Amino acid sequence: MGLFDFFKKDKDSKEQQQALDEGLQKTKTNFFDQLSKAVVGKSTVDEAVLDDLETLLVHADVGIDTTVKVIDRIEKRVARDKYVSTNELDRILREEIVGLLDANTETTGSRAILDRPDSPGHPFVIMVVGVNGVGKTTTIGKLAHRFHSAGKKVVLGAADTFRAAAVDQLIVWGQRVGVPVISHGMNTDPASVAYDAVQKGVEMGADVVIIDTAGRLHNKVNLMNELSKIKRVMQKVIPEAPHEVLLVLDGSTGQNAFLQAKEFTRATEVTALAITKLDGTAKGGVVIGISDQFSIPVRYIGVGEKMTDLQLFDRHTFVNSLFKK
Numbered sequence: 001m002g003l004f005d006f007f008k009k010d011k012d013s014k015e016q017q018q019a020l021d022e023g024l025q026k027t028k029t030n031f032f033d034q035l036s037k038a039v040v041g042k043s044t045v046d047e048a049v050l051d052d053l054e055t056l057l058v059h060a061d062v063g064i065d066t067t068v069k070v071i072d073r074i075e076k077r078v079a080r081d082k083y084v085s086t087n088e089l090d091r092i093l094r095e096e097i098v099g100l101l102d103a104n105t106e107t108t109g110s111r112a113i114l115d116r117p118d119s120p121g122h123p124f125v126i127m128v129v130g131v132n133g134v135g136k137t138t139t140i141g142k143l144a145h146r147f148h149s150a151g152k153k154v155v156l157g158a159a160d161t162f163r164a165a166a167v168d169q170l171i172v173w174g175q176r177v178g179v180p181v182i183s184h185g186m187n188t189d190p191a192s193v194a195y196d197a198v199q200k201g202v203e204m205g206a207d208v209v210i211i212d213t214a215g216r217l218h219n220k221v222n223l224m225n226e227l228s229k230i231k232r233v234m235q236k237v238i239p240e241a242p243h244e245v246l247l248v249l250d251g252s253t254g255q256n257a258f259l260q261a262k263e264f265t266r267a268t269e270v271t272a273l274a275i276t277k278l279d280g281t282a283k284g285g286v287v288i289g290i291s292d293q294f295s296i297p298v299r300y301i302g303v304g305e306k307m308t309d310l311q312l313f314d315r316h317t318f319v320n321s322l323f324k325k
Helices: 003-023 023-038 046-060 064-081 085-104 109-114 136-149 164-177 190-203 219-233 255-267 288-295 317-320
Strands: 126-131 154-159 208-213 244-250 272-276 296-303 310-312
Touching: 003 023, 003 310, 003 317, 023 046, 023 085, 046 064, 046 085, 064 085, 064 288, 085 288, 085 317, 126 136, 126 190, 136 154, 136 164, 136 208, 136 272, 136 288, 136 310, 154 164, 154 190, 190 208, 190 219, 208 219, 208 317, 219 255, 244 255, 255 288, 272 288, 288 296
Parallel strands: 126 208, 126 244, 154 208, 244 272, 272 296
Antiparallel strands: 296 310
């Protein structure tokens, strides 16, 4: 790495940290303002403080089950250490949240493509799922930009053929990023689009093929059948495809994101998560709850509108930013 590359990487890292800090600002302000009020005038973490903390975590959309886990862990530490001051609460809460996220963290999958020097001989296929309006197609465009900027060959497949806007939007993203988009237009067979996109990826020696799929939960059986068909036809080209099924969720929808995760994990084998729109919500705790409750790693988070604002999720960086005052 040259000196210029080193400083550019350092600058990019600082810009990403700033974007993350700003994206989580609403969550931080809402949560820690309330937490400060809950502990004012108290020197130790007692039952009343824990009750207030439980309420705050639920309001931040961490989720009831995950909140109970966090509170239980803190209660055990308080009982073990006999005396825990309220000044220590931030540190303990941070450690327990990182501990929960540790259980569902991995650096394999699509993020590992950025680190490998050469393609293994066939493209890594990502099938992207999620309901309309969560930022699915935009996430695909930003993913394509991330891979393309890292020198990887990328092919996009516009298999959300039930919405003309989705097809057109992906084509525009392909033009912006500078990568080919395979499209058969609206009301065509999604599986056929996926097949041709994977085939094109193989022919051009691509590193990554990203397939957009229809974003609706009209009927679980139909959804399952459609996604299964897309998988089967891709496997005619690459038997292991898709290598990753990425579920995109809108972090600002709170409990609706939990419900969507439940439906999609029932309909298909989701292997990774991308949680978007964290810059527009005071409920960034949804990242913690969904990762914990579904035992699926969060791969990417969206913290802004810019093409570079889809970030690789790092549990330590995320929690440190969340607790930064």
